[in-house]
Amino acid sequence: MTELLHPRPADPAMPAIKGHLPVLLPVRPPRPVTAAELFTPGTALLLLVLLAWFSVGPVVAQAAGETRTPVALLLLKWTPVLAEGFAFNILISILSMLAGTVLGVGLGVLQVSPNRLLARLAWVVTQFFRNSPWLVLLFYCILLIPFELEILGTTVPFPGWIKAVIGLSLPVMAYMSEFMRGAIQSIPSGQWESAASLGFTRRQTMIEVILPQTVTRVLPSWMNLYAVLTMATPIVSIVGVNEVMALTRAALSSESRTDLLIPMYLYILGWFFLYCYPISRLTRRLERKYAVKL
Amino acid sequence: MKTALTAATALVALMAAGLAAADTLEDIKSAGKIVVGVKQDYRPWGYLDASGKTIGFEIDLAQDVATRLGVELELVPVVASNRMEFLQQGKIDLIIATLGDTEERRKVVGMIEPNYYASGANVLLPKAAGVATWQDLSGKDICALQGSYYNKKVQQDYGANLVAFAGVPEATAALANGSCLGFLYDNTWIESQVASDPQWAEYHMPLPTEQLTPWAIAVPLEDLEGPYGTFMHDVSTEWHKSGFLIERNAANGIAPNPFLQEQHDKLQ
Incomplete structure (x- = not known):
C-alpha cells in the first residue's frame, strides 16, 4: 500500500513520511558533478581524440622507418603557429558575441514593443538574419564592406577579421533577439501589472523589472549560442581570415605529408572541444539551477 | 575674403x-x-x-x-x-x-x-596502376582540386570520374588511402614531389603534360x-x-x- 502511494524510490536522505509529496520538498542547491556524470558521450569523444593522436603518430613513424619525423613531433612543431590562429578564433567569437548580444537585446525588446510597426520591423530583421546561412552573410560582409573607410579625411583600415566579426554578429543578434522575445513574454503578466500599479512607466518596467528577470532565463541559451558560434568560427577561413583552419591547411601543405592530415585535424578538433566542452557543462548546470522546480 | x-x-x-x-x-x-x-x-x-x-x-x-x-x-x-x-x-x-x-x-x-611561369595538367599515379594514356583514366576515380581549370577537359574528354577536394593535403591523403586512383594536378608540383619525397616512391607521372597554361x-x-x-x-x-x-x-x-x-x- 505504501509502495503504491510512493512509487518513487525513497531518497536515502529523506525518510519516507506518510502523505509526503514531492512538491513539499525543500529547494536544494545543485549537487557537485559526480564521476558518472563526467563520463558522457562528450568525454568519451575526448578520450578517443587523445587515443587516436597518441596511437596514429608512433605507428606511422615506425612504418615509414627512421627518416620521418613522428606525427606527434610535427604537431608540436606547428603548435605555436596554430595556437596563434586559435587565439584569433577565440577573439573573433568573443567580439561577435558581444556585438551580437548588445544588438540582439535591443532588437528583442523592439520585437515586443507596443508600437506595431516597430515590432513588425524588428521581427522581419530577426527572421531574415536568423534564417540566412552564416557563410552567405559572411561573404556579403567581406566583399561589400570596403577594406578601408575615409572618415573625416583620415583613412581607417577595415581588416578582414573585423568584417568577419560583423558578419558573425548578425546571426548572433537574430538568435539573441528571439531568446529575448521569448524570455520577456515568459515573465508573468502580473509583473507588468504590479509595476504599473506602482506608477512605473513602460520603459522603467522594462529596464528595472522585466529585463533583470530575463537574465537567468536567457543565460543557458546564450551560452549554448556562444559554444555554437565558437565552433562556427573556422568558416571565416573561407573569406581569407588567417584563423586556425587556414593555418592548419597551410601547415599541412607545408609538410606535404599524407599521414598528417587526420591527426592534425583531430588535434584542432581537440582544442575546440576542450574550449567548448566546459561551457556546455556549465550551461547544463545553470539550466538545472534555474529550472522551475516542482 | x-x-x-x-x-x-x-x-x-x-x-x-x-x-x-x-x-x-x-x-x-x-x-x-x-x-x-x-x-x-x-x-x-x-x-x-x-x-x-x-x-x-x-x-x-x-x-x-x-x-x-x-x-x-x-x-x-x-x-x-x-x-x-x-x-x-x-x-x-x-x-x-x-x-x-x-x-x-x-x-x-x-x-x-x-x-x-607556366604549368600544365598531369596525374600522379601509382606505378602498379598500369595507366599509360589519358584515355586509360576513363571511368576511374581521380582526385582533383576544386576550381582547377583543367578539371573540365579531363572529365569531358577522357571520362575520368573526378573527386574534387578543397586543398592539396586533403587530395593527397585521399590518394594515399586509396580513395582514388590518381591525383590530377600541376605537372611541376608532381615532378618535384616524385623527385624529392620518399612517400611517393611507388608513384610516377606516366602521362604527357596537357593544357599548358601560363601564370x-x-x-x-x-x-x-x-x-x-x-x-x-x-x-x-x-x-x-x-x-x-x-x-x-x-x-x-x-x-x-x-x-x-x-x-x-x-x-x-
Whole structure:
C-alpha cells in the first residue's frame, strides 16, 4: 500500500513520511558533478581524440622507418603557429558575441514593443538574419564592406577579421533577439501589472523589472549560442581570415605529408572541444539551477 | 575674403594632389610598402614555415619587386576565391599567387606580360596502376582540386570520374588511402614531389603534360597601361632575361620548367 502511494524510490536522505509529496520538498542547491556524470558521450569523444593522436603518430613513424619525423613531433612543431590562429578564433567569437548580444537585446525588446510597426520591423530583421546561412552573410560582409573607410579625411583600415566579426554578429543578434522575445513574454503578466500599479512607466518596467528577470532565463541559451558560434568560427577561413583552419591547411601543405592530415585535424578538433566542452557543462548546470522546480 | 580664397586654393591644390595619387606606383612609393597577395598553402610556390613566416618561389619574386622599388614588403595570404576581389578593392597592390592567365580573368585584372611561369595538367599515379594514356583514366576515380581549370577537359574528354577536394593535403591523403586512383594536378608540383619525397616512391607521372597554361602577375586593370603596369612588365622581362626565375625555381626545389628555359633563351 505504501509502495503504491510512493512509487518513487525513497531518497536515502529523506525518510519516507506518510502523505509526503514531492512538491513539499525543500529547494536544494545543485549537487557537485559526480564521476558518472563526467563520463558522457562528450568525454568519451575526448578520450578517443587523445587515443587516436597518441596511437596514429608512433605507428606511422615506425612504418615509414627512421627518416620521418613522428606525427606527434610535427604537431608540436606547428603548435605555436596554430595556437596563434586559435587565439584569433577565440577573439573573433568573443567580439561577435558581444556585438551580437548588445544588438540582439535591443532588437528583442523592439520585437515586443507596443508600437506595431516597430515590432513588425524588428521581427522581419530577426527572421531574415536568423534564417540566412552564416557563410552567405559572411561573404556579403567581406566583399561589400570596403577594406578601408575615409572618415573625416583620415583613412581607417577595415581588416578582414573585423568584417568577419560583423558578419558573425548578425546571426548572433537574430538568435539573441528571439531568446529575448521569448524570455520577456515568459515573465508573468502580473509583473507588468504590479509595476504599473506602482506608477512605473513602460520603459522603467522594462529596464528595472522585466529585463533583470530575463537574465537567468536567457543565460543557458546564450551560452549554448556562444559554444555554437565558437565552433562556427573556422568558416571565416573561407573569406581569407588567417584563423586556425587556414593555418592548419597551410601547415599541412607545408609538410606535404599524407599521414598528417587526420591527426592534425583531430588535434584542432581537440582544442575546440576542450574550449567548448566546459561551457556546455556549465550551461547544463545553470539550466538545472534555474529550472522551475516542482 | 582673402583667407577664404587662400583656403579654397589650398583645397583645390589638395584635390589635385589627390588626383595625381591615383597612380598605384606613386601610392606604393609614398606609402613605403607594397602589399602583395600570395598563396600560403601551395608549397613550394608559397607556404608557411613552422615559425609562421610565408616563404617560397612566389615570395622570392614579391621580395624582388619590393627591393627594386625600395619599399617594404607586406604579404597578404589569399586563396583562389578572393585574390582578384582583394586586388579590385585595393586591399592588395599585386597578385603573385599561381594565377592562371585566361581570357575571362583578363577582363577583371591586369595580367602582366611576359608570363612569369607556366604549368600544365598531369596525374600522379601509382606505378602498379598500369595507366599509360589519358584515355586509360576513363571511368576511374581521380582526385582533383576544386576550381582547377583543367578539371573540365579531363572529365569531358577522357571520362575520368573526378573527386574534387578543397586543398592539396586533403587530395593527397585521399590518394594515399586509396580513395582514388590518381591525383590530377600541376605537372611541376608532381615532378618535384616524385623527385624529392620518399612517400611517393611507388608513384610516377606516366602521362604527357596537357593544357599548358601560363601564370601571370596581376595589377589592377586600370594600372595595366600606366606606369605601374609598365614597371611590372619590365621587371618580368628582366627576370626572364637574367635567369632569375630559373635560379629561384631551382633554389625552391622545383623540377626544371621548360617554359622558363624557353623564355630565357628567347630573350638572349
